[in-house]
Amino acid sequence: xxxxxxxxxxxxxxxxxxxxxxxxxxxxxxxxxxxxxxxxxxxxxxxxxxxxxxxxxxxxxxxxxxxxxxxxxxxxxxxxxxxxxxxxxxxxxxxxxxxxxxxxxxxxxxxxxxxxxxxxxxxxxxxxxxxxxxxxxxxxxxxxxxxxxxxxxxxxxxxxxxxxxxxxxxxxxxxxxxxxxxxxxxxxxxxxxxxxxxxxxxxxxxxxxxxxxxxxxxxxxxxxxxxxxxxxxxxxxxxxxxxxxxxxxxxxxxxxxxxxxxxxxxxxxxxxxxxxxxxxxxxxxxxxxxxxxxxxxxxxxxxxxxxxxxxxxxxxxxxxxxxxxxxxxxxxxxxxxxxxxxxxxxxxxxxxxxxxxxxxxxxxxxxxxxxxxxxxxxxxxxxxxxxxxxxxxx
Numbered sequence: 001x002x003x004x005x006x007x008x009x010x011x012x013x014x015x016x017x018x019x020x021x022x023x024x025x026x027x028x029x030x031x032x033x034x035x036x037x038x039x040x041x042x043x044x045x046x047x048x049x050x051x052x053x054x055x056x057x058x059x060x061x062x063x064x065x066x067x068x069x070x071x072x073x074x075x076x077x078x079x080x081x082x083x084x085x086x087x088x089x090x091x092x093x094x095x096x097x098x099x100x101x102x103x104x105x106x107x108x109x110x111x112x113x114x115x116x117x118x119x120x121x122x123x124x125x126x127x128x129x130x131x132x133x134x135x136x137x138x139x140x141x142x143x144x145x146x147x148x149x150x151x152x153x154x155x156x157x158x159x160x161x162x163x164x165x166x167x168x169x170x171x172x173x174x175x176x177x178x179x180x181x182x183x184x185x186x187x188x189x190x191x192x193x194x195x196x197x198x199x200x201x202x203x204x205x206x207x208x209x210x211x212x213x214x215x216x217x218x219x220x221x222x223x224x225x226x227x228x229x230x231x232x233x234x235x236x237x238x239x240x241x242x243x244x245x246x247x248x249x250x251x252x253x254x255x256x257x258x259x260x261x262x263x264x265x266x267x268x269x270x271x272x273x274x275x276x277x278x279x280x281x282x283x284x285x286x287x288x289x290x291x292x293x294x295x296x297x298x299x300x301x302x303x304x305x306x307x308x309x310x311x312x313x314x315x316x317x318x319x320x321x322x323x324x325x326x327x328x329x330x331x332x333x334x335x336x337x338x339x340x341x342x343x344x345x346x347x348x349x350x351x352x353x354x355x356x357x358x359x360x361x362x363x364x365x366x367x368x369x370x371x372x373x374x375x376x377x378x379x380x381x382x383x384x385x386x387x388x389x390x391x392x393x394x
Contacts, residue, residue: 005128007135011185015123016142018180022082022119023146024153025173026112027226028166029089030054031151033105034227034346036163037098046098048350051227053102055343057109058116062336063204065117069328078118078181085111086174093167113339120331122184124319130265133316137261140312144257145250147226148304152246155230159239208330210379211317215334216341217372218310221284221365223345225303232290232358241293245300252304260309261316269313270380276313277373280306281366288363306369311338 033054034047068077088107095101120139127135157166233242260272283303290296315334322330345365353361 005130007128007131007138009126012123012126012135014180014184015119015126016139018177018184019119019123019139020142020146021173021177021180022115023143024150025085025089025170025177026108026116027147027150028154028157028170028173029105029108030226031154031230032158032163032166032170033101034350035155035158035230037101038231039158040096041098048227048346049102050105051223051346052343054105054109054112055223055339055346057106058113058339059336059343061110061113062117062332062339065114065328065332068114069118069121069332074118074121075181075184078115079178081111081114081118082174082178082181085115086171086178089167089170089174093164109339113335116335117328117332120315120335121328124327124331132320133264133313134258134261136316136319137257137259137264137312140261140315141253141257141308144253144307144311148246148250148253148307150246151226151229152243152250155233155243204333205322205326205329207321208318208326208333211314211321212333212337214372214376214379215311215314216337216344217368217375218280218306219338219341220345220349220368221280222307223342224349224361224365225287226342227346228350228353228358228361231353232287232362235358236290238290238293238296242296244293245296248297248300249304249307252301253308256305256308257312260313264313264316269317272309273313273376274373276306276309277369277376279303280310281369281373284362284366284369288359288366290359310372 030051033050037050038047068074085108088104088111092101092104095104123139124132124136127139153169154166157163157169229242229245233239260276263272279302283299283301283306286295286299286302290299315331318330318334319327345368349361349365352364356364
């Protein structure tokens with residue numbers, strides 16, 4: 001399937017649309033649950049736990065998905081998981097018990113861990129090898145635009161309607177994603193050509209570890225942005241207009257992602273990752289300094305450039321570092337590390353915000369991107385030295 005250089009096939013378009021709707025559905029909940037719980041009990045740390053529980057359950061689930069991809073009909077597994085997701089979202093309707101909502105978030109996370117990995121693997125299966133960066137760039141644009149627009153809709157729905165209206169929309173999106181999945185051709189199973197493969201081999205590939213680790217540093221900051229931007233809006237008295245931040249991010253990423261994918265394919269990752277990380281640092285600085293809507297929107301532009309470049313580039317690296325039959329494993333690892341970062345960010349930054357306020361919280365989260373930059377430089381220099389050493393030997 002990857003031998004052809006054609007990218008925009010009917011299957012790829014369908015997968016892109018499905019990814020957009022699915023991530024919209026889940027990120028409505030990721031932004032909506034903390035906002036709802038904060039409103040109910042005014043506890044940022046407990047609100048952050050809604051995202052943390054969701055992410056941790058996804059992280060625990062994903063290692064098993066690598067085995068599922070190699071052994072089962074992933075289209076049928078995806079359909080069953082989407083039905084499970086729609087039901088568990090519906091069960092959240094009219095609930096105010098934090099304990100019950102926390103349990104339901106765990107179930108949402110299990111579904112998210114399965115479906116996000118399967119859809120991503122479907123995408124990388126149909127993308128031509130020579131256009132991997134561009135294809136993942138477009139796929140990432142769909143997921144990131146969904147991720148960015150959903151919080152805007154979530155905060156608006158809660159402000160002007162209710163949390164229950166948000167849940168109904170999420171159920172509808174899950175059902176539409178399910179209907180799209182029915183019409184997508186089931187990919188051929190990438191079964192490993194060995195008699196017995198261990199769970200560790202299905203779940204982990206050390207070649208993909210470095211880009212996955214780097215992604216987690218970025219998503220620690222993303223956890224704070226998605227979970228607490230609404231609270232920042234209240235702190236600086238911007239009200240519902242804070243949701244425009246996510247619209248700006250979505251528009252910025254729609255422009256940046258296809259360009260970054262083409263640059264990755266032609267010039268490599270170094271050319272785009274350095275400026276993208278710096279752009280993210282500027283975005284967080286502006287969030288920490290926000291006092292008016294224009295500073296907030298400018299922060300959205302810089303953070304959108306970072307988000308639209310860093311995550312698809314690192315995912316393309318993770319997938320390109322492994323053999324074709326391990327692409328499902330690389331995708332599962334990548335999303336698990338992203339979720340781990342989101343989980344750490346949501347709970348730790350929520351606790352930090354309870355002491356410092358939300359503006360200072362975003363200022364302190366800059367440390368994560370500095371660590372990302374330093375780690376990336378170290379890994380790149382080490383790789384470059386290893387390549388030079390091999391060239392001398394040969």
